[in-house]
Amino acid sequence: MSDDENNIDDEAREILSRAGLADEVEASTKKERGPSQASQLVALAREKYEMFMSEDGRPYGVKKDGANIALPLRGKAGLRSQLALLYTDGSGGSAPSQSALADAMTVLEGAAQAADPRVPHLRIGRHHERIVVDLGTADGRCVTIGPDGWERTPKSPVLFRRSGAMKPLPEPVRDGDGLARLGELLNTDEEHFRLLTAWIVACFIPDLPHPILTFRGEQGTGKSYAAKMVIGIIDPSGAPKRTAPRDIKSWATQAFNSWALCLDNVSIIADWLSDALCRAVTGDGIVDRALYTDDDVVVLEFRRVLAMTTIDAGARAGDLAERLLTIELHTIPDRERREEAEMDRAYADAHPGILASLFDLLSEVLKVLPDVELTERPRMADFARVLAAVDQVRGWKTLESYKATARDAVADVLDGEPFAQAVVTLVDRSGPLGVTLTASELLERVPTPDKLPKKWPKDPTRAGGQLKRLAPALRTIGIEVDDSKRGPSPKKQRLYRLTASADRRCETASPASPNGSGSAVTSGNRGDAGVGTLASPTSTGGTLGDAEGDAVLFAASPQDTAPDLREHSRGDAGDAGDAEMQPLSNAVTCTECGYPIDVTEPGQTTHPTC
Incomplete structure (x- = not known):
């Protein structure tokens, strides 16, 4: 009997009331109907599940006597479908109506809001000093890793959530040297393999930023397959490799539902995606309008493990480059190439042993990590501490390798910035005291290509902004940028002081090579912390660039030409007379702003702007 048939309309109620029969009919009707389907669903849910809200405002339910897995109230694999199954099993096969389920969900959302918020983790969680890895099985099994070792556990001590993108992890099994078996599946050198191993270990530590793993190599190096294997070790998925997202909303959806994911075959990184990747490394939150509402919002919070494959990702922003960890892959000769089905079998067979060896190493790292102190902290300092712990345990040099790859990534950024x-050319030619100038003077004095590249600043404001953005990358190659001073009134223009470190001056003032030019360091032969990204001087002098805006950078002091930085003269390191570069002119301190100036006229004691 439907609800409509059981209801007594107002006219019928009035007639029955006059006859004195309304109360009896109403009682009889209620007796026949019993509790509604929605009421039964709510009672069933509250008996078997605990409702709560996550810290980002999403309602969940977790089974009281089952796996410690949070089920969203809505969705295909959520509490709604579980309740429908329970109701059907308990009512002799009668399924609940969609309207009853919707009403029940509304009531349960209210119950969730009344409870204290909780944090459901995705794949990796922390429980005191131990790390918990969700194996992704239906019964909620997990592995816990601590300083005293690791063990398999039937129920997780922390709350996890699942997504449709997740697949189960195999149970780890000690079966020989799992790391050696992983090395056999990758075609990289020992240094990069050790660095990759340390990165994977760090990926199982949830509360720190992880650099973006970048597999780089030409076609035929197995970049995509290597990325699929590595992501599968950490967080197996039906789609471990993804194409670059088209917008921030699609990116947020992907990142919210996977602990680790890879963007495959990246050729160009849009500015918005570069920013999104940086935020996902350190922790991100994206606000979006809730479905079917006008003013309610949902928040997607995540910190993720990211990987990327590329031949050449093109120009990258400096902040993204500082968050990359690049692994170079070698070309696979045709006689050594293996079929993908064979690789799949070898990987599936090795996966449990690889996990066991990684967890063994992770346990050792967790034991020594509290006592690890860094004398120098790079940009990704938390990750660097993990590398130092791995080095202490294994006797490797992964921290040195990571710093070298970070320098190379920054140098690549500068290679693409005319x-x-x-x-860099201006500073290297300006001597130990460097230069102090305004943004407009900077535009006038830097060597300017005949045809300005697209990214070349069009005015002093843009020049100052671009210099500020490039400052971290320049600092990595030994050039300091200080913009804390201003000139005197009335203009009070910002002054930029650009100086080269002593190590960089020694590098750029190295003895002349047999052909008479300085021993410059290029992006192809860089490798020292103080080495900049310099190109060797050409035989025709120091003019910058061609139609594409490539700049030739100098590694020697000027010759006998007039000391005007706008003249692109070529020098010889032999003219310097010592290990340092010879300044263009005698430098004195400005009596107004206190910064050194290059004296170009007799008796000059202040900057032109002062």
Whole structure:
């Protein structure tokens, strides 16, 4: 009997009331109907599940006597479908109506809001000093790793959530040297393999930023397959490799539902995606309008493990480059190439042993990590501490390797920035005291290509902004940028002081090579912390660039030409007379702003702007 048939309309109620029969009919009707389906669903849910809200405002339910897995109230694999199954099993096969389920969900959302918020983790969680890894099985089994070792556990001590993108992890089994078996599946050298191993270990530590793993190599190096294997070790998925997202909303959806994911075959990184990747490394939250509402919002919070494959990702922003960890893959000769089905079998067979060896190493790292102290802290300092712990346990040098790859990534960024190359040239030719100038003077004095590249600043404001953005990358190659001073009134223009470190001056003032030019360091032969991204001087002098805006950077002091930085003269390191570069002119301190100036006229004691 439907609800409509059981209801007594107002006219019928009035007639029955006059006859004195309304109360009896109403009682009889209620007796026949019993509790509604929605009421039964709510009672069933509250008996078997605990409702709560996550800290980002999403309602969940977790089974009281089952796996410690949070089920969203809505969705295909959520509490709604579980309740429908329970109701059907308990009512002799009668399924609840969609309207009853919707009403029940509304009531349960209210119950969730009344409870204290909780944090459901995705794949990896922390429980005191131990790390918990969700194996993704239906019964909620997990592995816990601590300083005293690791063990398999039937129920997780922390709350996890699942997504449709997740697949189960195999149970780890000690079966020989799992790391050696992983090395056999990858075609990289020992140094990069050790660095990759340390990165994977760090990926099982949830509360720190992880650099973006970048597999780089030409076609035929197995980048995509290597990325699929590595992501599968950490967080197996039906789609471990993804194409670059088209917008921030699709990116947020992907990142929210996977602990680790890979963007495959990246050729160009849009500015918005570069920013999104940086935020996902350190922790991100994206606000979006809730479905079917006008003013309610949902928040997607995540910190993720990211990987990327590329031949050449093109120009990258400096902040993204500082968050990359690049692994170079070698070309696989045709005679050594293996079929993908064979690789799949070898990987599936090795996966449990690989996990066991990684967890053994992770346990050792957790034991020594509290006592690890860094004398120098790079940009990703938390990750660097993990590398130092791995080095202490294994006797490796992964921290040194990571610093070298970070320097290379920053140097690659500067290679693609003609204005940055021009600034490097200006500083390297300015002696130990460097230069102090305004943004407009900077535009006038840097070597300027005949045809300005697209990224070349069009005015002083843009020049100052671009210099500020490039400052971290320039600092990595030994060039300091200080913009804390201003000139005197009335203009009070910002002054930029650009100086090269002593190590960099020694590098750029190295003895002349047999052909008479300085021993410059390029992106192809860089490798020292103080080495900049410099190109060797050409035989025709120091003019910058061609139609594409490539800049030629100098590694020697000027010759006998007039000391005007706008003249692109070529020098010889032999003219310097010592290990340092010879300044263009005698430098004195400005009596107004206190910064050194290059004296170009007799008796000059202040900057032109002062």
